[in-house]
Amino acid sequence: MPASATKSLRVAVLADSDTRWKWGALTAQRLAPAGAGIRLDGYLLRGRATPTARQLQEVGVHADSLREVTGVEFLRAMTEESYDILVLALVGGGVQAMLHGLRHAWGTEKRPVVVTGYVGVVYEKLADGLLLRHGADLVLANSAHDADRFRAVYEGVGAEASAVTEVALPFLGGAPYEGEHDPSAEQGRRPYTVVFAAQPSVPDNRKDRAYLLDRLIGHARRHPEREVLLKLRSKPGEHTTHIEELPYQKLVQGQDPPANFRLVYGHMGEVLDRTDLLVTVSSTAALEALHRRVPTAVLTDLGVRELLGNHHFTGSGCLASWDQLDAGHRPVADEEWVARQGVAADGSYVTAFDAARARITELLDRPGPLPPLTPYYTPETAPGYLPGILARHHLGPDGAPLPGAPAADKAPGAVRQIVRRAARGAYRHGVQRVAPVIRRMGEL
Structure with a gap:
């Protein structure tokens, strides 16, 4: 029996919104090989969509630990902690930045299996989003339809396509619909x-x-x-x-x-x-x-x-x-x-993650460290695109943190927490109230 199926695995999930946290955490739970328990550590990327306590409670996914981080803080944590699996549940640019940051941080050292994918239906920016996710060990496709499209994009630009792995959305489930409720029934009465x-x-x-x-x-x-x-x-x-x-x-x-x-x-x-x-x-x-x-x-x-x-x-x-x-x-x-x-x-949902589990087991049981992450985008293949993506996360073209990048050495104090909440609130006010007014004025 593979060693990965008998031990408890340490899994980290980095997410930038409530829906991506839900997808990432549930995906992590479904990816654990049969017979393996997991310890799940959650990292929430600080930004405009960082979920509130209410949103996290509504998602209803338990984590053994959960904390808010900047991108640079997360990269530091990945060099201080040892994980078996890392799920990047981020927008495409965030995935690409973390892949380059992790490649720089880990070098040739032992590293976890890195997984990424999509929260739901992929109906826009197919090539852009996929190439920003290239470089992970597994790029999950939520259907056979998506898996075919993903491989076609990678192969079409000459990128390695073996990471594409067909699964399903991790949050499907619940009792099958049994037909319209009978309002005349004595118990459980409810309207259509x-x-x-x-x-x-x-x-x-x-x-x-x-x-x-x-x-x-x-x-x-x-x-x-x-x-x-x-x-x-x-x-x-x-x-x-x-x-x-x-x-x-x-x-x-x-x-x-x-x-x-x-x-x-x-x-x-x-x-x-x-x-x-x-x-x-x-x-x-x-x-x-x-x-x-x-x-x-x-x-x-x-x-x-x-x-x-x-x-x-x-x-x-x-x-x-x-x-x-x-x-x-x-x-x-x-x-x-x-x-x-x-x-x-x-009824095939019970086997939907089998291929992904088998791939992860194979990588975990591989002798020696995994090879460095190799994204398709590099300073050579995309010199006019990649540096801007990395800079938004305070990383240089080589994935190293830029001078002055925010990376706290300790948990934020009360004053910093208040300032962060105020800044986030001001941003949301600008998005929800000020920006629409400006756009309407521009249409006059």
Whole structure:
């Protein structure tokens, strides 16, 4: 039996938002070889989207330790601590910066297996995002469809493609949908429930977001016997993976929605437990719902466009408009499309991470240290692009920390914590209040 399957593994996850922390931590848990326990240490990259305590609690993933760090602080920690697996759950530029920083920090010393990937549907910046992730030992693809696309991109630029490994989204699960609830049943009585899964940046303008809200409230008025829920990702002032300039909580003010309409937060899986119809523009929640065979509608009201991400669902059988849903239409997903997208509604989810576990076991059991990380982008292949990415994380072209890079020697004191919170709040105010006003003025 491989040694990696018998010992407890030390795993680190570096994440830059609540959704990426959820993906990274759950991925780490699923990647541990059979029979191996894990100690999970979480590192939250300090920035505009650093999750709040409420967001972390909502994610519901336990870590043995969890702390906020700068990029340089994290790199230092990786030379002081010994890990078996490191999951980089970051935006593409962050992954690339950490790969170069880690290559410099580790040199030829023993290092962990480095894993990265995507939180959900990859519908934009395919080549850009993938090449920024190149250099990790495993680049996880959430479906067979994605795995084929990822390999084609790497091979097309002459980059090594063997790191691409097919898995599935790590947060799929929950009881399969058993059909519409019978309201006449004596126990567990509840109304037919429609859930709209909101997205922070899709659509990205007031007109379209107000339209979707009006249609959702209109659906509640047309169907007073139904419960209509607006599922929100974050509360005002919080950020998630994407910036939300126009939160629905703000747009709903001044409206007079019916009693069967309400806003909800919380774990998406718990909301899906009582959902009879999931509606969205292009949220990853659609894949969670399809995994459980919950009827799912991907809206076409604003067009089927790459900008919205709903083009990813062409061929799924899920595309529908609010007019159709108001009239009682319930989309039926195409089984072949669902299987190709890694939704694993056929029960194959239990084996979805087997290939990744086998690859990690092989690397962990390899004699001697792993070879240095070798990203595709180098000062030679991308001299006009890479230095800027590294500089944003206070790293030089060789991955070494720049002089004056922020790297505290001890835990931040109360004054520094207050200053950080104030600065973060000022940034969010600028994004959510000032920037939209400036843009509207520019359109006059």
